[in-house]
Amino acid sequence: MHQELKLSLETLKKFSDDVPGLGNFANRALVSDYEGFVSILYNDIDLIVSKIEQNPELYKNDSEDRITIDIINQLCAMGYVASHEKKIGGHTDMLVEKPPKTWLWIGEAKIHSSYPYLFKGFRQLTTRYTSGTNDTNQGGMLIYIRQANTQNIMNKWRDYLNKINLRASTPFNLNTSPCNQNPLSFYSIHIHQRSGLPFTTRHIPLVLHFNPEDNS
């Protein structure tokens, strides 16, 4: 006789490969503060990013918006209130809300072409879209990288940010630190222009280089 499946915390783990995000299902419901919300969101974004990175050939001609919308759609399937182009100081690339709380996380997406172009995105994120107040003091840079050697590009981007900070007429006290979840990501913390409070940005690369050297 067919035995009914009991939905235990253990069952969520067993089905986490079959249902994207299911491993985090209970954790999402247990979130009690803004930091916890962002931490679980990053786990879910990492999961989506790693799935996208498995098939870079499918994304080689996609626009910035197309890739971003794909990530947003997958977050929506997990139950997130995630949107594209919602107006908060301007049209955000990725906005994740947590009603009924006022918690917001905003992501700025850029296809990497140059470091000044990435910096333009960083400025949009930190001076236009986010307020830097308690419920919005974290954000993300999603960097779509079609060139080889993502690690090298991320190192150069981190160095670029540090140099800009030192040369700025009003230094914004930026510091960077490694990300424990993903060696290709890193965090930056700086004083937010609007709130004057520390603002944390996670810089998340998507490894999309695709140049197979076989003949098939």
Added chain:
Amino acid sequence: MNQMNQQKLKDNIYLHFEKDWGKQSTQFSTCVEIFDYLSSRPVSQLKHLTLGSLKNAVKNHYSDIDMLTAIQYLCGDAIPVLSLHFEFIDDNDQSFDLGNHEIIEAKKEGKLVHPGTGEYIENYEEKVLMYFTPGILVKKAHN
């Protein structure tokens, strides 16, 4: 809420399912069938919904994977059709409702405090089950 507004709310919920899943998808039909079941029964009869009872409610049309995909989505903030709860089932099959703080503590400590006896339960993840009640949107559709 009058009948016209109730219908409007339901139409909006279906539109949301369609936007997120596409009308031809299995996930769309699963979500619609679960929502229709919940909104057609008095809330007082829906106090302890399980994966099994929801599967029966949609006449076992869908696999466990389809059901879990829909349940995760329907418990989300975007379209709160289901509300998630936790309970601990002990070795005597007795059930104890758990608050979020008890699960958070168990996850931190790696063991759960038995809500009845105060004993530590090591392999608690097999014994903590999830059940559901109607979410805000279903309650609104009822009023």
